[in-house]
Amino acid sequence: MKLFDVYPLNPIEIIKASGSSVWDADGNEYLDLYGGHAVISIGHTHPHYVSRLTDQLNKVAFYSNSVIISLQQELAEKLGKLSGKTDFQLFLCNSGAEANENALKLASFYNNRKKIIAFKGAFHGRTSLAVSVTDNPKIIAPVNQTENVTFLPLNDEQALENAFKEFGNEISSVIIEGIQGVGGIREASQSFLQKIRTLCDQYNAVYIADSVQCGYGRTGNFYAHDYAGVEADIYSMAKGMGNGFPIGAISISPKFKPWHGELGTTFGGNHLACAAALAVLEVMEQDDLMKNAEEVGAYLISELKKFEKIIEVRGRGLMIGIDLPEEYSHVKKDLLFKHRIFTGEAKPNVIRLLPALNITKAHADQFLEALRIELN
Numbered sequence: 001m002k003l004f005d006v007y008p009l010n011p012i013e014i015i016k017a018s019g020s021s022v023w024d025a026d027g028n029e030y031l032d033l034y035g036g037h038a039v040i041s042i043g044h045t046h047p048h049y050v051s052r053l054t055d056q057l058n059k060v061a062f063y064s065n066s067v068i069i070s071l072q073q074e075l076a077e078k079l080g081k082l083s084g085k086t087d088f089q090l091f092l093c094n095s096g097a098e099a100n101e102n103a104l105k106l107a108s109f110y111n112n113r114k115k116i117i118a119f120k121g122a123f124h125g126r127t128s129l130a131v132s133v134t135d136n137p138k139i140i141a142p143v144n145q146t147e148n149v150t151f152l153p154l155n156d157e158q159a160l161e162n163a164f165k166e167f168g169n170e171i172s173s174v175i176i177e178g179i180q181g182v183g184g185i186r187e188a189s190q191s192f193l194q195k196i197r198t199l200c201d202q203y204n205a206v207y208i209a210d211s212v213q214c215g216y217g218r219t220g221n222f223y224a225h226d227y228a229g230v231e232a233d234i235y236s237m238a239k240g241m242g243n244g245f246p247i248g249a250i251s252i253s254p255k256f257k258p259w260h261g262e263l264g265t266t267f268g269g270n271h272l273a274c275a276a277a278l279a280v281l282e283v284m285e286q287d288d289l290m291k292n293a294e295e296v297g298a299y300l301i302s303e304l305k306k307f308e309k310i311i312e313v314r315g316r317g318l319m320i321g322i323d324l325p326e327e328y329s330h331v332k333k334d335l336l337f338k339h340r341i342f343t344g345e346a347k348p349n350v351i352r353l354l355p356a357l358n359i360t361k362a363h364a365d366q367f368l369e370a371l372r373i374e375l376n
């Protein structure tokens with residue numbers, strides 16, 4: 001049997017990893033500033049993470065949501081504390097798409113409406129509703145096409161106001177990334193997020209903050225959206241949450257009252273996933289990783305802004321987009337194969353940095369030096 005060939009692959013197999021280093025089968029070491037797509041939040045094979053997961057594996061790895069799993073409550077408390085949302089409620093699932101799927105569904109149950117506002121450049125996942133609110137017709141199958149989604153330009157307050165004026169009483173939710181990832185590291189402006197909050201309040205619509213990529217401390221705040229000083233109704237998260245163990249979640253405002261059977265999942269919130277997520281939060285808290293993300297990120301951004309050949313540096317903390325001119329489209333590959341540094345990309349020509357939250361200034365300098373050589 002062959003694999004279903006949907007991924008363009010780099011010809012590298014990673015067989016060992018530690019912190020922000022990974023090694024290929026030939027023993028070559030790479031600096032990982034991609035984190036397997038913003039997933040590695042506390043560094044590969046972090047000792048606390050390994051021991052918490054190993055301990056849990058030796059006790060019980062899985063039982064279904066038909067019994068008490070006290071690790072879930074422990075996780076809810078810790079996540080509530082670190083995110084500053086102690087009065088919110090946690091629903092656990094397995095991925096970012098599933099988190100958004102549940103957020104959109106919950107919003108629709110809440111106000112009994114169907115229409116959703118999403119934004120140009122958005123990526124929210126590949127399951128049915130999550131892909132319907134993703135601005136990429138190529139990955140929306142005919143069965144996922146719906147009249148219920150309206151895409152508006154990001155940060156266009158007038159367009160948002162017009163949409164609410166026109167059909168505000170039919171809008172169930174507005175879903176937005178704090179910083180668009182796949183869209184090329186484009187930040188939602190603070191006044192735009194404030195406007196979403198105001199209009200959602202006015203029309204009883206639900207503000208969903210997709211924090212799958214930009215959340216979980218990456219920008220220095222637990223949720224990037226919260227820089228705007230207003231709270232969302234639902235935050236979706238995944239990626240960095242389990243440092244590689246599949247887990248996703250939504251953090252839900254107290255105004256939503258659950259009923260039995262409203263949401264559900266077989267694997268979501270299992271013992272191993274909770275242990276992984278707790279290990280991540282414990283390391284984040286103990287090592288003050290949000291502060292580190294803010295500081296090393298600010299350093300990287302200010303240094304990158306000094307490069308003349310870069311068109312624009314975008315982002316916040318350790319979610320950084322480096323917009324390069326067309327003639328430097330080879331740089332990402334050169335960073336990987338000549339300098340052994342993993343980075344991400346966004347179309348058409350943006351290098352994305354999504355490293356672990358505990359990278360050091362020395363890691364940042366290693367990258368800056370390699371980039372200096374390539375842009376000379």
Ligand SMILES: Cc1ncc(COP(=O)(O)O)c(C=O)c1O
Binds near residue numbers: 095126210238239
């Ligand atoms: C902002 C955002 N939302 C949702 C998703 C989907 O997450 P997953 O791939 O875990 O389903 C992604 C994945 O890249 C993302 O970047």
